[in-house]
Amino acid sequence: MQWQLRGDRPIYQQLVEILTEQIVSGQLAAGDKVPAVRELAAQAGVNPNTMQRALADMEREGLMYTNRTSGRYVTEDKEMIQKIREQIASDRIAEFLAGMSQLGFSEQEVYSLLEKRQGEGNKNGTEK
Amino acid sequence: MQWQLRGDRPIYQQLVEILTEQIVSGQLAAGDKVPAVRELAAQAGVNPNTMQRALADMEREGLMYTNRTSGRYVTEDKEMIQKIREQIASDRIAEFLAGMSQLGFSEQEVYSLLEKRQGEGNKNGTEK
DNA sequence: ATGATTGTATTATTATCATAGTACAATAAA
DNA sequence: TTTATTGTACTATGATAATAATACAATCAT
Numbered sequence: 001m002q003w004q005l006r007g008d009r010p011i012y013q014q015l016v017e018i019l020t021e022q023i024v025s026g027q028l029a030a031g032d033k034v035p036a037v038r039e040l041a042a043q044a045g046v047n048p049n050t051m052q053r054a055l056a057d058m059e060r061e062g063l064m065y066t067n068r069t070s071g072r073y074v075t076e077d078k079e080m081i082q083k084i085r086e087q088i089a090s091d092r093i094a095e096f097l098a099g100m101s102q103l104g105f106s107e108q109e110v111y112s113l114l115e116k117r118q119g120e121g122n123k124n125g126t127e128k
Numbered sequence: 129m130q131w132q133l134r135g136d137r138p139i140y141q142q143l144v145e146i147l148t149e150q151i152v153s154g155q156l157a158a159g160d161k162v163p164a165v166r167e168l169a170a171q172a173g174v175n176p177n178t179m180q181r182a183l184a185d186m187e188r189e190g191l192m193y194t195n196r197t198s199g200r201y202v203t204e205d206k207e208m209i210q211k212i213r214e215q216i217a218s219d220r221i222a223e224f225l226a227g228m229s230q231l232g233f234s235e236q237e238v239y240s241l242l243e244k245r246q247g248e249g250n251k252n253g254t255e256k
Numbered sequence: 257a258t259g260a261t262t263g264t265a266t267t268a269t270t271a272t273c274a275t276a277g278t279a280c281a282a283t284a285a286a
Numbered sequence: 287t288t289t290a291t292t293g294t295a296c297t298a299t300g301a302t303a304a305t306a307a308t309a310c311a312a313t314c315a316t
Contacts, residue, residue, distance in 0.1 A: 009137055010273065025232035036292065047275045052294075069283040069292045089231055093241060096224040103217055104153035111242065113221060118235065138303065164262065175305045180264075197262045197313045 001027075003044035011046055015054035023063055023074055024085035034064060034072040129155075131172040139174055143182035151191055151202055152213035162192060162200040 001022065005014050022028040034055075035043070041051035055072065058064045062080060066072045075081065100110045129150065133142050150156040162183075163171070169179040183200065186192045190208060194200045203209065228238045 008141065012273080013136065021230045025230065037294090038292090049276090050274060053273095055293095066293065068294095069281085071292065085231060089228065089233060089241065092224065092227055092231075093245065096220065097245070099220055100217065102149045102153065103213060103220075105217060107246065111246070113217065114239065114242070117221065117225070118239070140303080165264090166262090177306090178304060181303095183263095194263065196264095197311085199262065 001043060003046075005044070005046070012050050012054045012057070015044065015046070015051060016057050019054065019058060020063065020084070020088070024081055024088065028074050030074055030078050030081060031076045032074045034074060036071065129171060131174075133172070133174070140178050140182045140185070143172065143174070143179060144185050147182065147186060148191065148212070148216070152209055152216065156202050158202055158206050158209060159204045160202045162202060164199065 001018075003015075003018065005011055019028070023030075028034070034040070037052050037055060038048050040055075041048040044051060055064065059066065059072075061084075062077070063075055063084070064072055065075060097107065097110065101107075105113070129146075131143075131146065133139055147156070151158075156162070162168070165180050165183060166176050168183075169176040172179060183192065187194065187200075189212075190205070191203055191212070192200055193203060225235065225238065229235075233241070
C-alpha cells in the first residue's frame with residue numbers, strides 16, 4: 001500500500017482518504033480483514049494513535065466494523081461502498097471545475113486542456 | 129471578494145490560495161493596490177496576523193511587493209502571473225486525474241463523467 | 257508640524273495535531 | 287489455563303495555528 005502523506009493537512013484525514021480509496025477501488029474488498037492498528041501504523045510510518053483515530057472515523061462512516069479482538073473488517077455493504085465512491089467522484093469533479101473556474105478557465109478551456117493530455121500520456125509531474 | 133474558508137487546512141494557506149486566484153484571474157490586476165492588511169483581515173473575518181502571514185508568503189513568491197507605508201501592490205510582471213496561472217492549472221489537472229485514478233476511474237470514464245456534466249449545467253452541489 | 261494610515265514586530269494564550277509511552281479488557285490460539 | 291493479539295483508553299509533551307492585544311517606524315495627507 002502507498003502511504004504518501006503530506007504535511008499540509010492533518011495526517012489522520014489523509015489516512016482516512018487513502019484507506020477509503022483502497023476500499024472503493026476494491027483493493028480492500030468488502031468483508032476483507034483490515035490489518036491491525038499497530039501494523040497499519042507501522043506501514044504508514046505514523047503513530048498508532050493517529051491511525052486509530054483514522055480507523056475510528058471510518059467506522060463512524062460505516063465503512064468498517066470491529067469484532068472485538070478478532071480484528072477489524074471492511075463493511076460487507078457493497079451498495080454503500082459504491083455510493084460513497086460515486087459521491088467522492090462527484091465531489092471531486094465539482095471541486096475541480098469550480099477551482100478551474102476560479103482561475104479564470106471556462107469549461108470549454110478545461111475540456112481543451114484535458115483533451116491535450118489525452119494522447120500525450122502524463123506530463124507535468126503527475127508521477128514525480 | 130469571497131472569503132470561503134474551511135477548517136480542514138491552515139487558514140493562511142487558504143488566504144494565499146484565494147488571493148492568488150484573484151490575481152491570476154485578473155480580478156486583482158497587475159499593479160493594482162491591495163487593500164490594507166487590517167482591511168483585508170476584516171473582510172475575511174480573520175486575525176490581522178493571519179492575513180499578514182499570507183501576504184508575506186505571497187511577497188516571497190514575488191506576486192506582491194510593498195512600498196513602505198504607501199501600501200502593498202500586485203506585481204507588474206504579467207508574464208510571471210501568467211506562468212503561475214498555468215502552473216497551478218497544470219498541477220490541479222494532474223492532481224484531479226491522479227485522484228480519480230485512485231478511485232478506480234479510467235481516463236475514459238473521467239472524460240465520460242465530465243461530458244455528462246457539459247449540457248446538464250451544474251449538479252451535485254457545486255453551488256450548495 | 258500633526259495626525260492618520262501603512263506595514264511590521266512582539267508577547268501571550270488557546271486549540272489542534274502528532275507523538276511517546278503505558279495500560280487494560282476481551283478473546284483467539286497454544 | 288496460559289499466552290499473545292486485538293482494540294481501546296489515558297496521560298504527557300512538543301509543534302503549529304490562530305487569536306488577542308499592543309507597539310513602533312515610515313510616510314502620506316492635512
